[in-house]
Amino acid sequence: MRLATYNIEWFANLFDRKDRLICDDTWSGRHDVTTAQQVEAIAKVLTAIDADAILIVEAPNTGKTQNTVRALQRFAEVFDLRTSHAVMGFPNDTHQELALLYDPACLSVRHDPIGDDGARSDAPRFDSVFEIDLDIDATEDQVQFSKPPMELAxxxxxxxxxRLIGAHLKSKAPHGAGSRDEAVRISIANRRKQLAQAVWLARRIKAHIAxxxxxxxxxxxxxGPGLDEFENLFGRSSVEILLGAGxxxxxxxxxxxxxxxxxxxTARFPRPNTGGHLEALLDYIMICDRLRAHRPEWRIWHPFHDPICKAQTDLHDALLTASDHFPVTLDIDL
Structure with a gap:
């Protein structure tokens, strides 16, 4: 079985308010890429990875007239993808949903959120509020997910x-900062919130394993390592917290x-001021220890670092056009 995670940048921009696919010469959200170019590139990548289930990070929006599942299933139908069914968890206000495209011949999937909605719970439901003392001041802070993780059976x-849990944790970037001091303050606050979200996730994972x-x-x-100057401030990264959950x-x-x-x-971003690109490890597929006996094999479909992706010109170009992130796949005997 092959599972995948793929953050598709500005996927929501490729659908109109009635979830009809936009595929023409208008610009997509990606720099210097038309909607037609991005749509075709995404389809090529999804066809190439040929996964039984794909977590789509930054999936199309669910709102007043839009529906994530409908949009993804229409996309799958247009390009005859075998991952013809979709499921999502809690919608959010960011227009970056979490959803799973899957092959119904291989898997049955249902949204199955666990936990109560009380903030005092050790690990409340992901659309609820989590209370934790983030700065050791004997006062509990209330933390919420802007993008609640999707918990599937x-x-x-x-x-x-x-249990399959799809997550998109809080970005640490200081968006909206007007000065260096404000950027520092926002960066530290965002990292603190991200670590709290990781603790919340880790507690849920430990409960499932137990x-x-x-x-x-x-x-x-x-x-991922080396992303900002504050990564050593709190002693552990969110990735290390989750690895510590088993x-x-x-x-x-x-x-x-x-x-x-x-x-x-797993991602490549342009450096607007200095030129070149920043490479970053942001996307993961983590398995519990017991599944390590099921012959797991991981692959990052990087257009420059993966030899096959680099050699296949069409796939190489599609990966660079479709998104600033690249798919990660897990082949595992389930």
């Missing part, structure tokens, strides 16, 4: 069941292990 055609359930966490954690990802281990190696990259 999944069963394979072979009868195996597991209940003898297999867990897979995947998505854009917006954290999860494993070889790319994360390479980056954060006792002898860190050169960190892999």
């Amino acid at each position: 999944v069963r394979t055609r072979a009868g195996a069941s597991f 209940d003898d359930e297999d867990v897979i966490l995947l998505g854009d954690l917006n954290d 999860l494993f990802d070889p790319n994360a281990t390479t980056a954060y292990g006792p002898e860190p190696g050169v960190a892999p990259s």
Whole structure:
């Protein structure tokens, strides 16, 4: 079985208010890329990775007239993708939804949020409020997800069941800062909130593992080594918190292990002031320890670092056109 996570930048811009696909010469949200070019590139990438289920990070919007599931299923139908069904969790106000495209012949999937809605809960439901003392001042802060994680109950055609949690954690970027001091303040506050969200996730994961359930966490954690100057301020990264909950990802281990190696990259962003690009490890597929016996194999579909992606010109170009993130896949015997 192949699972994937893929952050598709500005995917919502490719649909109108009635979820009809926009595929013409108008500009997409990506720099110097038309909607037709991005649509075709996304379809090429999804066809190439050929996953049984794909977490779409920054999926099309759900709102007054729009529906994420409808938009994704229409996209799948237009390009005859076998991942013809979609499911999502809690909608949010950011126009960046979390949703799963999946092949119904391989999997049955349902949104199954766990936890009550009380802030005093050890790990409340992800659309609720989490109370934690973030700055050790004996006062509990209230934390909410701007993009609540999607918690799914999944069963394979072979009868195996597991919990699939899709996440898009808080960005640490100081958006809206008007000065250096304000940027520092926002960056520290955002990192503190992101770490709280990771603690919340970790507690949920530990609870599932304690209940003898297999867990897979995947998505854009917006954290990786070397991303900003405040990463050592709190002692641990959000990735390390989640690994400490009993999860494993070889790319994360390479980056954060006792002898860190050169960190892999799942995203590539232009540097507007200095030129060139920033490479970052942001996207992960983490599995519980028990699933490590199921012959897992990870792959980052990077257009420059993956030899096959680099050699296949059409796929290489599609990966660069479709998004500033690249898919991560997990092949595992389930």
